[in-house]
Amino acid sequence: MKLISSAKLLTGILLIAVCICEEYASGLTNETFFDHSLFNRFLGRFVVAGRVNYAGAKIESSDLNTYLLKIASEPKSKVFSMKEPEQIAFYINAYNAITIKTILDHYPIHGSLLNFLYPQNSIRQIKNAWSEKHTVHGEPLSLDDIEHNILRKKYREPRIHLALVCAAMSCPPIRNEAYRGELLDKQLNDQATKFLNSPYGxxxxxxxxxxxxxxxxxxxxxxxxxxxxxxxxxxxxxxxxxxxxxxxxxxxxxxxxxxxxxxxxxxxxxxxxxxxxxxxxxxx
Structure with missing residues (x-):
């Protein structure tokens, strides 16, 4: 039986080590990051001073629709493998994106005179706005599910209430950028500052x-x-x-x-x- 030379053995070990490191690094990147660039671009185009250009977004909503497809198809296990700030950013963005899509699907909103307690153009005029199911990481979730059963229940981060935007004037202002895990703390504090020093805060x-x-x-x-x-x-x-x-x-x-x-x-x-x-x- 021939013995493998020390040089060949060392070379083989190094190649295996390099492959393992590359595979680990690739897996780590996938586990800790979700690409919010489409939603970021959409918000940059259609949000001004905390308000949404729904009329313009109704005409050109391809970025939003594609982003929601990405949210829908992302494996739940992959989301839960992300670092906690990334997870929170994922769900905040999902909530805000679904809310905007809900408005666009009914825009312009023509309320019922029977629902006189709320403005005629309010999200409150849309039936089942918070209970309708949408696909998020492969499972049906409503806006209420995302807010109450995931964000409030799983994470002890009350500042989410300054980031979730329910499409009303008294909601916190919607940012013209998507939330990102590495910026989340700064973004939430900025939201608190802007909202609490406004007449609605x-x-x-x-x-x-x-x-x-x-x-x-x-x-x-x-x-x-x-x-x-x-x-x-x-x-x-x-x-x-x-x-x-x-x-x-x-x-x-x-x-x-x-x-x-x-x-x-x-x-x-x-x-x-x-x-x-x-x-x-x-x-x-």
Whole structure:
């Protein structure tokens, strides 16, 4: 029996090692990244100052449609193998993309006079907008499923409420870029800053010492309890309001910050405006 020379043996070992490393690196890249470039391009074209050009997007929605096909066909196991920020970005983008597609499928929206509680052009006029099933990583999921059964249940990241956009004026502004795992923390903080310093996020009445905040915090304020401790040492508030005030404080401008820490403010919630978050249409 011939013995393999040391040089040949070493060469063989090195080749095997190189192949293993290349395969591992390729697998790692696939596991930790989802390409959101199509949605990024779509948002860059049709979002201006937090509003959507639905009329323009209705005419040219190929990027959005192709992106939703990618979302639909991505294996669930691959999504769950991504790093957590990548997973959160995937679901936020899926939610926002599906919401826009829901609007486009019914645009222009002509509401029913029977549904007089909401504006005629509101997503609230679309039947089953939040319960209709869409394909996401190979399984049927509704907008409610994505928000409540995945994002809120699986991840302890209450800032998602500043990123999920339900196509209404009182929603946080939609970004003109897609969320990305490596930028997620920065993007969520930027969303909080923009939204909380807008008329839809907070409003302070100095005369009555009343802080009006978005109804989002009324509905989902409990998600912030535990995630944001009482570092301001606020007293006399229920746990939900204590957590919310500690969260929003870091993003607000100085006058409102001073009001929060200098005296007990009354907390009330802003009325939610369900008018469609579209770019204003030109007058006829």
């Amino acid at each position: 907070t409003r302070y009445d100095a005369a009555s010492k009343t802080l009006y905040i978005s109804s989002i915090f009324k509905w989902y304020g409990d998600d912030f309890v535990g995630a944001y401790k009482n570092s301001l040492d606020l007293k006399g508030y229920p746990p939900k309001e204590t957590a919310v005030l500690n969260f929003i404080y870091r993003f607000l401008k100085e006058p409102i910050q001073k009001a929060i820490i200098s005296s007990k403010v009354k907390v009330k919630y802003l009325k939610y405006d369900w008018t469609l978050n579209q770019i204003p249409l030109p007058a006829n």
